[in-house]
Amino acid sequence: MRRLKRIEIEGFRGFASRSEINLDADAVLVTGANGLGKTSLTDALVWGLTGALDQMSDRHLRTKEEYVVNQFLHKTGGVAEVRIALETPDGEFVARRKGSSIGGSTLTVETDSGELDQTESEARLADALGLSSYDDVVTAVRGWGVLRQDAIRAVLSAKPEEFQERLRDILGLGVLADFEESTKRILKERSRQAAEARKVLELAERQLSEAVDRLSRAQSSVTETIQSGEATKAVVNKITSTDDAIELRVDLSGDVEVADGLIQNAAEVEASLRNSWIQINQLQARVAATDLTQPKVKLAEARTRLAANRAAASSLEDSLKAVESAVTALKREANTRSQLAALALPLLDAKCPVCKQPIDRDEVKSHLDHLLEMEEGGTALAEATEGASRQRESLESLQLAVATDEEIERAILAETAAADQRREALSAQSLLISSLADQPHFRLKLLDAERDFGDDEVLRTCDALSVLAGAVSEITRINRRTEVASRVPRLKQELDAAQAKRGAAQQSLEAEAKLESQAKTLADAATGASLDVTEEALRGIGPYFGSVFERLASHPTFRELGLAHDVYYGKAKTWARLRDPVTEIEVNPQIVASEGQLNVVAISFFLAFAMTAGSKSLPFVILDDPLQSMDDMNVLGFADLCRHLRDEKQLIVTTHDERFGALLSRKLEPRRAGQALGQIEFSAWDRSGPMFVSSLVAP
Amino acid sequence: MPEKRAHLPNAIDQNPALLEIARESLREQGFAINIVPLPGADFSITTAEDSYSVVALLAGTDWAEMSVPSRIVASGFHTWVTESELYAKRWDAYLLCLAEHPLSSSDDFFSAEEFESDTRRVRKYIRTGVFPEPEPVRRALAPFLGLETPTSRSIVDPLKAMREKLRGRGVDPEVADQAVESFTATGDVRLSQ
Numbered sequence: 001m002r003r004l005k006r007i008e009i010e011g012f013r014g015f016a017s018r019s020e021i022n023l024d025a026d027a028v029l030v031t032g033a034n035g036l037g038k039t040s041l042t043d044a045l046v047w048g049l050t051g052a053l054d055q056m057s058d059r060h061l062r063t064k065e066e067y068v069v070n071q072f073l074h075k076t077g078g079v080a081e082v083r084i085a086l087e088t089p090d091g092e093f094v095a096r097r098k099g100s101s102i103g104g105s106t107l108t109v110e111t112d113s114g115e116l117d118q119t120e121s122e123a124r125l126a127d128a129l130g131l132s133s134y135d136d137v138v139t140a141v142r143g144w145g146v147l148r149q150d151a152i153r154a155v156l157s158a159k160p161e162e163f164q165e166r167l168r169d170i171l172g173l174g175v176l177a178d179f180e181e182s183t184k185r186i187l188k189e190r191s192r193q194a195a196e197a198r199k200v201l202e203l204a205e206r207q208l209s210e211a212v213d214r215l216s217r218a219q220s221s222v223t224e225t226i227q228s229g230e231a232t233k234a235v236v237n238k239i240t241s242t243d244d245a246i247e248l249r250v251d252l253s254g255d256v257e258v259a260d261g262l263i264q265n266a267a268e269v270e271a272s273l274r275n276s277w278i279q280i281n282q283l284q285a286r287v288a289a290t291d292l293t294q295p296k297v298k299l300a301e302a303r304t305r306l307a308a309n310r311a312a313a314s315s316l317e318d319s320l321k322a323v324e325s326a327v328t329a330l331k332r333e334a335n336t337r338s339q340l341a342a343l344a345l346p347l348l349d350a351k352c353p354v355c356k357q358p359i360d361r362d363e364v365k366s367h368l369d370h371l372l373e374m375e376e377g378g379t380a381l382a383e384a385t386e387g388a389s390r391q392r393e394s395l396e397s398l399q400l401a402v403a404t405d406e407e408i409e410r411a412i413l414a415e416t417a418a419a420d421q422r423r424e425a426l427s428a429q430s431l432l433i434s435s436l437a438d439q440p441h442f443r444l445k446l447l448d449a450e451r452d453f454g455d456d457e458v459l460r461t462c463d464a465l466s467v468l469a470g471a472v473s474e475i476t477r478i479n480r481r482t483e484v485a486s487r488v489p490r491l492k493q494e495l496d497a498a499q500a501k502r503g504a505a506q507q508s509l510e511a512e513a514k515l516e517s518q519a520k521t522l523a524d525a526a527t528g529a530s531l532d533v534t535e536e537a538l539r540g541i542g543p544y545f546g547s548v549f550e551r552l553a554s555h556p557t558f559r560e561l562g563l564a565h566d567v568y569y570g571k572a573k574t575w576a577r578l579r580d581p582v583t584e585i586e587v588n589p590q591i592v593a594s595e596g597q598l599n600v601v602a603i604s605f606f607l608a609f610a611m612t613a614g615s616k617s618l619p620f621v622i623l624d625d626p627l628q629s630m631d632d633m634n635v636l637g638f639a640d641l642c643r644h645l646r647d648e649k650q651l652i653v654t655t656h657d658e659r660f661g662a663l664l665s666r667k668l669e670p671r672r673a674g675q676a677l678g679q680i681e682f683s684a685w686d687r688s689g690p691m692f693v694s695s696l697v698a699p
Numbered sequence: 700m701p702e703k704r705a706h707l708p709n710a711i712d713q714n715p716a717l718l719e720i721a722r723e724s725l726r727e728q729g730f731a732i733n734i735v736p737l738p739g740a741d742f743s744i745t746t747a748e749d750s751y752s753v754v755a756l757l758a759g760t761d762w763a764e765m766s767v768p769s770r771i772v773a774s775g776f777h778t779w780v781t782e783s784e785l786y787a788k789r790w791d792a793y794l795l796c797l798a799e800h801p802l803s804s805s806d807d808f809f810s811a812e813e814f815e816s817d818t819r820r821v822r823k824y825i826r827t828g829v830f831p832e833p834e835p836v837r838r839a840l841a842p843f844l845g846l847e848t849p850t851s852r853s854i855v856d857p858l859k860a861m862r863e864k865l866r867g868r869g870v871d872p873e874v875a876d877q878a879v880e881s882f883t884a885t886g887d888v889r890l891s892q
Contacts, residue, residue: 173857182888183878190890515890518874522865522888529864533857544848550841556812582801582828611848632818637842643751644846666790671750 002130002619003650005092006085007044011073013080014040015689022694024087025678027646027668030654031661032682037690038654041680042624045652046146048082048097049125050138051105055150068101072687079103086128093128095121129618136616139169144609146622155602156590160573164534164565167574170613171537176530183523190512190519197509204502211498215491283422290419295412302405302412309405313398316391323388330381341368531572535565538574541612548611549604551644552637557582558592561604576601596629603638611648620650627660635660639667646675670699717797717831718745718758724837725754728844737775738782744772747843752791753780754843755821762798762827766810769796769823777820792821797839801828858883 003026010018014037021041030038047053047068056067069080079100086093099105109121116124122134131137143166158166168174345368348359542563549561558578564586565574577586578593578601589601603626610621623642627635642664645651651668655661668677677697684691722745726732730747735755737744745756755776759765773794780792802808811825826839837844858879865875874890881889 175857176861178886179858179861179879179882179888182882182886186878186888186890511892515892518871519890522870522874522878522890525865525868525870526861529861529868529870532864532867533860536860537857544846546838547841547847550838556808611846633816636818636822640842641846644844648846648848667751 001087001089002128003087004045004084004620004652005087006083007041007048008083008085009041009044009081011070011078011080012040012044012047012068012082013070014685015044016070016072017688019689019692021680021692022696023650023652023678025676025696026650026674027642027670027676028650028652028678028680029661029664029668030652030680030682031658032656032690032692034656036682036685037692038656038682039624040690042146042622042652042654044082045084045622046141047080047105048084048095049145050141051097051099051107052138052142053101054142055148056101064102066100066102068099068105070689074100080105088128093124095125095128131616131618140613140616140618143169144606144613145618145620146624147603147606147626148624149628151606155605156576156598160575161571163576164572164574166609167538167563168534170609170616171534171541172614172616173530173534173537176533180523180526180530183519183526187516187519187523190516194509194512194516197505197512201502201505201509204498204505208495208498208502211491211495215488215495218488218491279425283425286422290415290422292416292419295415299409299412302408306402306405306409309398309401313395313402316395316398320388320391320395323384323391327381327384327388330384334381527567527572531565531567534572534574538563538565541608544612545604545608548607548641549601551641552600552604552634558587558589561589561601562586576605594629596631596634599628599630600634607641607645618649620652621645622652622654624654625656626653627655627657635663639663643667670697673699675699714758714760714797714799714831717799717829717836718756720831720833720836721756721758721795721797721840722747724833724840725756725843728840730754730843735779737772738778739775740771744776746776748785748788749843751788752793752843753785753788754793754795756795756797758797760798761800762796762802762807762811762825763804765796765798766807766814769794769814769825773821773823780821793824793843794821795824795840795843796826797829797836798825798827799829799831 004023006020006022006024008018008020009015030041032038043053053068066074069078073080079098081096081098083094083096086095094110096108096110097105098108106118107121107125108118109116109124115121122137126132126134126137129137129140131140155163165177168177345361345365348361348364351358545563546561550559557580560579560581562577562579563574564577565572567573576589578589579586589598593601607621610617626638630638639660642651642653646668653664655664665677665679670676676699679695679697680692682690682692722732725747728749730749733746733748734743735746736742747754747756755772757765757769757772776794777789777792780786781789785792802811811827815823815825817823824842829835829839862875862879865878866872870878877890878888881887
């Protein structure tokens with residue numbers, strides 16, 4: 001027999017100071033008004049066993065808000081501590097959890113040899129509860145260990161796939177979900193490999209097609225090689241034929257690269273020849289049009305004038321300098337006299353020393369200025385100035401004439417130089433044509449050595465070179481076809497290899513496609529098969545949902561509770577169903593049931609989970625204020641149900657309702673050997689924690 | 700003047716088969732079965748008692764015919780419990796009315812609901828549409844029976860069951876075997892040629 005025996009709480013939520021509560025009875029009834037600590041007690045059990053309070057983390061608290069440690073203690077840096085004592089077949093087992101929501105917590109089990117570490121403590125706790133692992137402890141406590149008000153409706157509100165998942169957990173069928181996932185993974189992998197095999201086959205088919213094409217083209221060129229020798233001879237004959245003016249001989253070694261070079265060389269020579277021919281014709285025309293007789297005469301005349309004008313200009317420049325010097329001296333003298341007059345004027349007395357008449361200075365000044373002007377406007381200075389001016393004009397005219405003649409001279413010289421250049425170019429082109437006689441692969445020869453290489457010869461040579469280039473190109477093409485034909489055996493081998501490769505790729509694809517098909521069939525079937533297994537397992541426990549519901553009998557017509565299963569979009573889903581046994585109609589409880597009836601449905605599922613959890617079953621079930629919108633009939637039925645529950649598991653019930661508490665107190669009175677009823681009545685609460693009274697009723 | 704005795708129509712006992720099955724079911728669950736004379740009446744009723752409760756059984760064919768007599772039995776049964784050594788169980792006295800036919804008229808629904816919701820004196824359970832077979836009767840007796848828990852799982856080896864279901868859904872047996880075996884060994888499904 002396993003059950004909760006005792007809990008010690010300190011610094012946890014509503015419990016500031018240390019409290020010890022006796023739970024050593026097959027039924028424990030916890031009563032008291034709201035806010036006095038009942039939920040803190042059940043929370044302490046949950047936190048002590050799992051280290052978490054899911055309903056607190058669901059309340060969107062700020063990350064750093066502490067919700068485990070008592071708030072008064074938290075302010076002074078304290079931590080929460082809960083010790084849970086269990087009765088087990090091996091005796092008493094005690095586990096201690098210590099910590100906070102912010103800093104985390106540690107679970108410790110004390111043994112005779114000392115404290116165990118976290119991992120070992122968790123394993124021992126699971127064993128003490130009769131479970132396989134600590135993960136099972138957490139799953140069981142969270143899933144069907146404690147019935148809470150908020151958890152009640154969550155059962156019904158759960159999505160069909162979540163409901164299915166919870167049922168699978170209870171039935172130990174979680175491995176089926178893993179299997180399903182694995183079949184999906186293998187299908188994905190097989191599909192990927194089949195796609196790769198298809199790509200490989202496509203590539204092999206493309207390569208095969210190219211090999212077929214190459215071989216086909218090579219084989220078609222074979223028929224032409226038979227006549228290639230005769231064709232080449234005919235072409236060579238054509239090249240080496242001569243006309244009456246020129247002879248063109250070609251050296252063909254049969255090498256394709258040499259032939260390419262020959263074509264290019266001939267084409268270049270031809271282009272160069274034609275270009276030279278054009279330039280020669282142009283130069284000849286211009287040279288013919290150039291007559292330098294008159295320009296030479298003009299040049300001589302210009303040079304004669306230049307010599308005379310330069311001499312005259314030089315003489316005139318000297319004369320002009322002398323005249324300008326004289327003008328400058330005259331001007332200086334006139335300026336001196338003016339200054340003397342200005343200096344003498346203030347020295348005059350107010351009266352004339354001779355006639356004693358008053359002297360009018362203004363009149364005297366005016367008279368002096370007039371005399372000076374007459375002097376400055378004197379003939380010598382004026383004539384000198386005019387003479388200089390005339391000489392300047394003459395000099396400018398001479399200089400202009402010199403410049404003109406110099407220009408004439410330059411132009412005539414330039415024309416003469418250009419004519420010389422044209423003659424030189426004409427000579428060079430002629431040499432160029434002559435040099436064409438000897439080329440790397442062909443020779444040009446003027447058959448008549450007496451004739452000049454004139455226009456006619458140039459044009460016919462160009463024509464011959466053009467024929468040469470065309471012929472060589474023809475021979476090259478023939479040689480290339482021959483080369484292609486020689487590759488046929490190798491191309492056949494390549495074709496065989498491509499066919500073999502394609503065959504292998506085809507086989508590989510067939511194998512991968514088969515595996516992919518198998519994987520798809522498997523994945524498609526896995527979900528349905530998983531549901532089949534789950535349904536079969538649920539058929540075994542389905543009646544238990546109804547068994548609890550029937551006891552509460554909350555609906556007048558839909559009196560049977562069951563489950564429905566199906567697969568939608570590859571996911572297995574499960575729904576709750578109410579059934580009318582008379583009409584056999586099945587409905588969703590959320591459609592026909594009232595709030596109180598829905599709570600009964602939810603309690604039925606919860607209790608059925610707790611009762612059918614098998615290897616994940618806990619030795620106790622905690623009902624935290626289970627009454628919600630229940631009428632008297634439901635309450636009475638539930639109270640009767642609690643009697644039967646205590647026969648299967650340790651039952652801990654909390655309630656704020658005095659009537660229900662009194663009813664349970666009576667219903668849960670021990671009536672059989674081994675039964676006991678623990679009663680814990682929370683009466684008040686202050687900063688140190690709750691105040692409560694414990695009692696134990698035994699038969 | 701002779702003491703007036705209640706006279707109940709025979710309709711209450713018109714379903715002995717149903718009554719017998721109910722009796723046996725309760726006996727198997729550990730209830731002590733008795734035939735008790737009803738105070739103030741000239742007939743007896745069947746009772747079943749365990750450590751928690753005492754139950755009076757009525758079995759008929761139609762609720763309409765049982766409605767009136769049931770009220771008389773309820774009253775008489777309560778009197779008998781409170782005046783006997785079962786006084787301590789007066790809060791755990793129940794009247795279970797079993798009717799083979801389901802409720803059909805709105806009057807029947809109303810009278811059944813009204814009778815059942817009257818929790819004074821004895822707690823009443825009305826179960827209609829109860830065919831005289833063990834399973835339907837057991838379900839009707841559910842409030843008085845212990846909770847059944849599965850003694851064993853119907854599916855012991857889920858993967859083995861999965862293999863069979865896969866074959867049933869058209870998966871090649873060899874493929875199904877390979878998939879389950881590889882998953883069991885490695886945790887991953889593997890398929891090979």
